[in-house]
Amino acid sequence: MARNAILAGATLVIVGIVVTIASDSESVTSLIPAFVGAVFVGLGLLARAKPDLNHHVMHAAAGLALLGVLGSLGSAVGRGSEGWALVAQLATVVILGGFLYLAVQSFRAARLAREAGPA
Incomplete structure (x- = not known):
């Protein structure tokens, strides 16, 4: 899961940077996916560096993914986003939703x- 967190984070960083450049935005809010992505990269690296904390770190990443999905959906629907903002929000929902799905499957x-115990 640490690898998935790093990949999801790196993808979000790329989305944030590309959307900011493509939209010629001067607002820091266009970089929100990049900031969230940086946190995911950090959590993934922490999980790799401290395997004994992997369980807790990946649960934190899953919680953050859920907040990211809900926040992006709420913003896209609530504000009626359009253009590059909508692209960034939908990309965030897809990337973090995919990560959350994989995390739940891994936890399960x-x-x-x-529960099966030693074989």
């Missing part, structure tokens, strides 16, 4: 393996 598999 780990729990089933733990």
Whole structure:
């Protein structure tokens, strides 16, 4: 999961930078996906550096992904975003939604393996 967090984070950083450049935006809000992505990269690197904390770090990443999905959806629907802002919000929903799905699958598999006990 650490690798998935790093990949999702790097993708969000790229989305934030591309949208900011393409939209010629001078607002820091266009970089929100990049800031969120940087946090995911950091969490992924932390999970790799401290394997004993992987469980907790990936749960934090999953919680952040859920907040990111809900925040991006709420902003896209609530404000009626359009243009590059909508592209960034939808990309964030897809990337973080995919990460969240993979995280839940991983947590579920780990729990089933733990409950099965030693083979």
